[in-house]
Amino acid sequence: MNNSSQRILITGVAGFLGSHLAEKLSEKNHQVVGVDNMVGGYRDNIPKNIKFFEFDCCDLDKMNKAMKNIDVVYHCAATAHEGLSVFSPFEITKNNYLASVSVFTAAISNKVKRIIFCSSMARYGEQKTPFTENMIPKPMDPYAISKVAAEDVLINLCELNKIEWVIAVPHNIIGPRQIYDDPFRNVVSIMINRMLQNKAPIIYGDGNQKRCFSYIDDCISCLLPMLNQKDLNRQIINIGPDEEFVTINKVAEICSNLTGSNLKPIFKKDRPREVKHATCSADKARKLLNYKTSTDLKTGISKTFDYIKKRGVRKFNYYINLEIKNELTPETWLKKEI
Secondary structure, eight states: OOSSOOEEEEESTTSHHHHHHHHHHHHTTOEEEEEEOSSSSOGGGSOTTSEEEESOTTOHHHHHHHTTTOOEEEEOOOOOOTTGGGTOHHHHHIIIIIHHHHHHHHHHHTTOSEEEEEOOGGGGOSOSSSBOTTSOOOOOSHHHHHHHHHHHHHHHHHHHHTOEEEEEEEOSEESTTOOOSOTTSOHHHHHHHHHTTTOOOEEETTSOOEEOOEEHHHHHHHHGGGGTOGGGTTEEEEESOOSOOEEHHHHHHHHHHHHTOOOOOEEEOOOTTOOSEEOBOOHHHHHHHOOOOOSOHHHHHHHHHHHHHHHOOOOOOOOSOOSOOSTTSOHHHHTTOO
């Protein structure tokens, strides 16, 4: 694959990851086509100089039309709600698995050259950290299961039809344009949005869950070479840092210091199926992509804070219905307390 201008389709282009990717690829003079259903994204995220289609990825007919003359696909769209998937498994599975099958089907039918699929660290489940790409996936919730199933379909169809594929595994991305009025995901943005409204951060469990957080620019720096780099075909690659493996309590402390809030966290019972310790090894990304973390955790959270403060706090939008309501369902979701 060469480095000349290519026609690239990006799903989830109004979302966090997709909008940044579309912007960078447009700057490199590629022709970008974007698709989004506008359920979990912001319209002002969409770059002005791309061709935009508003429809759901599950609509195969419309996906086929949008896919005409496309060279490479970045499938970024997802309902990335790991915890919520335990209580809304139908919606989460439909929006991740079936939508992915639709995208892959249209891409292969239109003979694209390569498909880059943004999967999830959730694929690894509860295993020894740091997670490495050679680990057998052990998904622990419907969201993770849907992502692993989509990976399997991608590989199956691409191998049969001789289409190049790459699976990127980002994790816990933060930064400007992240959705911050979603009560079910994005812990950093939820905390900042609440604190700026003089509301204490909510933590599930004891707060000793540990994560590494990826700044958006560091993720994009890994996704861009996946467009053309020949030795990335048939590769699964973790993207994001493996430094600064911190607790959620530490994240709350950093957010509190930034916002000037002295509010103590409100601790709620554990969410079912939550992985306690999760981080990915970046060794493969360092080797194949020359990956290097450019933005540390505090700086990344600070830039996220600046974005939310400038854009303005928002009321949380409970736009996904709970399908299972019982004693295991977090009361913050049942009572819409976030």
